[in-house]
Amino acid sequence: MTEAIVEVKGIGKTYDSGVEALRDVNLSFPKGQLSTLLGPSGCGKTTLLKIIAGLLPRNAGQVLVKGKPVDGPGPERAFVFQDFALLPWADVLRNVAFGLELRGTPRPEREEVARKYIAEVGLKGFEHRYPAQLSGGMRQRVGLARALTVNAEIILMDEPFSSVDEQTRRKFQEDLLDLLRHHQKTVIFVTHSIEEAAYLSDQIALLSPRPGRVSKIVRPDVDHSRSPDEIRRDRGYLDTVDEIWGMLRQYV
Amino acid sequence: MRRWQLASFVLFFGLWELAGRWPVSPAFPPFSNTFLALVEMTRDGTLGKAYLITAQPLALGIVLCAVAGIAFGIGMGLSRAIEWLSLPVFIILQAAPMAAIIPLLTYMYGIGLTSKVLAVIMLAAPVIVMNSYKGIRNTPPSLLQMCRSFQGTRVQEVVKIVLPHAAALVFTGLRLGLAMGFIGIVIAELLITPTGIGDLISYHGSTADYPKMFATIASIVAVAAISLHLLQRLELRLFPRD
Numbered sequence: 001m002t003e004a005i006v007e008v009k010g011i012g013k014t015y016d017s018g019v020e021a022l023r024d025v026n027l028s029f030p031k032g033q034l035s036t037l038l039g040p041s042g043c044g045k046t047t048l049l050k051i052i053a054g055l056l057p058r059n060a061g062q063v064l065v066k067g068k069p070v071d072g073p074g075p076e077r078a079f080v081f082q083d084f085a086l087l088p089w090a091d092v093l094r095n096v097a098f099g100l101e102l103r104g105t106p107r108p109e110r111e112e113v114a115r116k117y118i119a120e121v122g123l124k125g126f127e128h129r130y131p132a133q134l135s136g137g138m139r140q141r142v143g144l145a146r147a148l149t150v151n152a153e154i155i156l157m158d159e160p161f162s163s164v165d166e167q168t169r170r171k172f173q174e175d176l177l178d179l180l181r182h183h184q185k186t187v188i189f190v191t192h193s194i195e196e197a198a199y200l201s202d203q204i205a206l207l208s209p210r211p212g213r214v215s216k217i218v219r220p221d222v223d224h225s226r227s228p229d230e231i232r233r234d235r236g237y238l239d240t241v242d243e244i245w246g247m248l249r250q251y252v
Numbered sequence: 253m254r255r256w257q258l259a260s261f262v263l264f265f266g267l268w269e270l271a272g273r274w275p276v277s278p279a280f281p282p283f284s285n286t287f288l289a290l291v292e293m294t295r296d297g298t299l300g301k302a303y304l305i306t307a308q309p310l311a312l313g314i315v316l317c318a319v320a321g322i323a324f325g326i327g328m329g330l331s332r333a334i335e336w337l338s339l340p341v342f343i344i345l346q347a348a349p350m351a352a353i354i355p356l357l358t359y360m361y362g363i364g365l366t367s368k369v370l371a372v373i374m375l376a377a378p379v380i381v382m383n384s385y386k387g388i389r390n391t392p393p394s395l396l397q398m399c400r401s402f403q404g405t406r407v408q409e410v411v412k413i414v415l416p417h418a419a420a421l422v423f424t425g426l427r428l429g430l431a432m433g434f435i436g437i438v439i440a441e442l443l444i445t446p447t448g449i450g451d452l453i454s455y456h457g458s459t460a461d462y463p464k465m466f467a468t469i470a471s472i473v474a475v476a477a478i479s480l481h482l483l484q485r486l487e488l489r490l491f492p493r494d
Contacts, residue, residue, distance in 0.1 A: 055397050073401050085398035089416050100401040102412070132492075150402060 004028035005066055005186050006052060012211075013047055013059030020048045023211035029089055030044070033202035034180065034187040038194065042249065043211030045190045046158050052083060052188060053079050053156050065154070075103075078152035084139045086131040092118060093127040095142050097122045110149070116138035118178060143244075144176070148183070154228040155180070157189045161196065167234040173200060174228045181224070193247070198222065198240040199231060206247055274282050279464040289463035290471060298452065299471060306448030309365055310437045313372025316430055322422055323378035328381070329388020330410065334377070339385075346378040350436065362385070363445040368437065375436035376429035383425025387418030420491035427483045434476040 007079055011025040021044040029035045050056040052063055054072040064133065065076060067220050073079075086095045093111060094101070096118055100110035131139055140150040140160050147155050161169045164218040177200060180187055191197050197204050198220050198239050208215040221236035265283045274281025281289075293299045328335045353374065357367040391414050399409045441450020449472050456465035 018443065050397075053401055055401060072404055075403065077401075079398070080400040081394050081398060083392075083394050085392075085394040087413070087416070098412075102399065102402045102408055103406040 002030045002032060005031040005042070006188065007064040008048070008052060009064065010052060010061035010062065011048065012059055013051060013056070013058050020211040022051075023213055024059075025207075025212065025214055025227040027205055027214055027217075029030070029186060029188055031186050032184050034177075034189060034200055035125060035203040035205065036189045036191055037207060038197045038204050038208050038244065038248075039207035039212065041192060043162050043207040043209040045207050046190075048207075048212065049188060049190045051158055053077055055079070063083040073231065075150065076152050077156055078147035078150050079142050079153045080140070080147050080155065080157040082162055084136075084163075086139060086142055086144045088131050091128045091130055092123060092134070092142055095131065095143045096149055097126070099146050103150070112147050114145070117148045118142075121145045121174065137167070137172055140164055140172070144179075148179075152185075154186045154188065154231055157187060159192070161188050162195075169196075170220075170228075174212050176200070179223060194241055194244050196230065198237055198244065199228075204240075204244065206244065209239045279460075280463050281466055285463040286466040286470060289461075290467035293452075293464060293467055294322065299468070302452050302468075303475070304448075306437055306441065309368035309440070310372055310433050312365075313369045313436070314376060314426075314430055314433050315371070317373055317376045317380050317433075318426060321377045321429070322384045322425075324336045324355040324419070325381040325384025325422075325425070326388055326415075328385040330414070336384070337362055342378050342381050342385075345374070346382065350375050351439055353378055353442070357440075357443050367444050368440040368447075371440035372433045372436040375439075376431040379432055380425045384422045386416065387421030389426075390421070391417045415432070420487075423487050425490065427480060427487060430483065431476065431480055434472070438472060 006029040008025055008027050011018075011022055013022040014020045025048060035102075037048060039045050047056060051058045054063075054070060054074065054077070064070070065074065087098065088153050090098070093114055097105075097110040098113035100113060101107075105113075110171070115127065118124060121144055123138060123141055123145065126134065126138065133140070140163070143160070161172060164172060173196065189197075189200065200221075201220060202224075204218040204220065206216040206218065207213065218240060220240040222231055222234060222240065224231070226234070268283040268286075270282075272280055272285070274280075290299075324334075324338070328338060350371075354371050355372075357370050361367040361370060395413050395417070396409060399413055404412070437448075438450060438453075441447050442454060446454045448466060452468040453465055456462070456468065
């Protein structure tokens with residue numbers, strides 16, 4: 001097994017309202033792989049992801065990135081938001097370059113980088129459109145391109161496809177796999193879709209609901225180098241889906 | 253669409269004409285007499301002079317509100333301390349019947365320009381302040397998290413996200429503030445001392461020259477409606493809705 005780039009140790013989180021979202025969560029995320037946090041709604045998977053991102057404070061435990069404890073956001077982690085979090089008054093080019101803009105990268109330089117990633121996510125020609133003029137799938141491609149521009153090793157994705165329709169989602173998933181393997185990113189991905197988790201992941205952490213704990217870690221026996229259609233008919237893929245469903249049905 | 257709008261005006265003025273000729277009341281002139289009075293008052297310059305007088309406290313009040321009110325509303329949105337101190341005041345001011353407070357201004361500041369400017373400010377400020385405050389406070393949390401996730405500073409957060417997001421609501425506040433300002437200035441000119449448009453309304457009322465009285469009222473309604481409509485069009489152009 002490859003070395004862990006992100007580790008969480010004994011994470012606990014209780015909201016001010018008294019709801020205990022997470023209890024004693026221990027996980028490690030292997031470098032260069034795609035790990036999924038999977039579980040029913042209310043199991044604290046988004047909370048855990050935001051704690052790893054440094055966007056939410058935790059009540060207990062530690063987050064280690066490359067062996068060092070972290071307490072806030074850092075340049076080695078970039079976040080992709082469920083609701084895209086795009087600036088409605090800025091065009092695609094400025095939105096994609098926004099992470100670099102915040103870091104003070106000069107405009108010509110950051111726009112050059114942004115144009116490159118806009119092309120990579122398949123939005124060439126849309127540089128000067130505004131978010132309101134784009135479909136949900138295209139908006140999330142903007143969100144992904146923005147996360148890629150800052151050249152973070154770790155991409156954190158919070159249900160990025162939940163507001164995207166089914167056909168667009170499949171295409172996007174395939175593109176995502178290609179892109180992330182090409183750039184050798186480590187990805188931590190939150191989803192409630194078993195098929196999505198089994199199709200995309202090298203490692204799946206199943207969370208139990210309220211308070212969220214790791215109930216099982218599954219490493220799907222799926223060869224990601226094969227074509228998407230082959231994967232979806234693959235024995236290992238189908239077995240993984242069945243296995244996870246078997247474990248999750250008790251919570252439903 | 254335009255044809256129906258035109259039809260609606262024709263119907264309204266037609267009914268007005270009929271009601272005036274019936275007559276509903278001796279103090280209710282038909283549309284045609286009112287319109288002729290309006291033409292006459294425009295020609296001999298009485299309306300123009302009156303508007304010049306009325307416009308001064310209105311413009312002064314709105315400009316003061318725009319500068320201080322927006323700054324204050326933004327301050328309330330950004331600082332919990334300022335919010336805690338002043339939010340109750342503005343919530344009460346928004347609900348208070350201002351006409352009851354305006355006589356107080358006369359006791360304190362006399363019958364001059366100051367009182368009338370203050371009347372405009374008292375009506376316009378709450379909505380301008382509250383809209384600026386809400387514009388700041390309603391920034392989507394995910395945009396703020398996005399800024400933090402890229403290690404944006406608090407200053408960047410305010411300059412690049414919070415303020416641009418608030419701009420549309422601030423502008424709406426200004427437009428609604430101007431609408432309130434029109435109400436404020438007319439009340440002030442009727443209650444404090446008759447000047448400008450308020451003077452024309454009360455003078456022609458007291459001499460029973462009802463066509464001129466109605467013409468003045470219709471003109472201030474039209475001026476307010478048209479200027480607010482133009483501002484709304486400008487607003488839609490500057491801040492297109494999603």
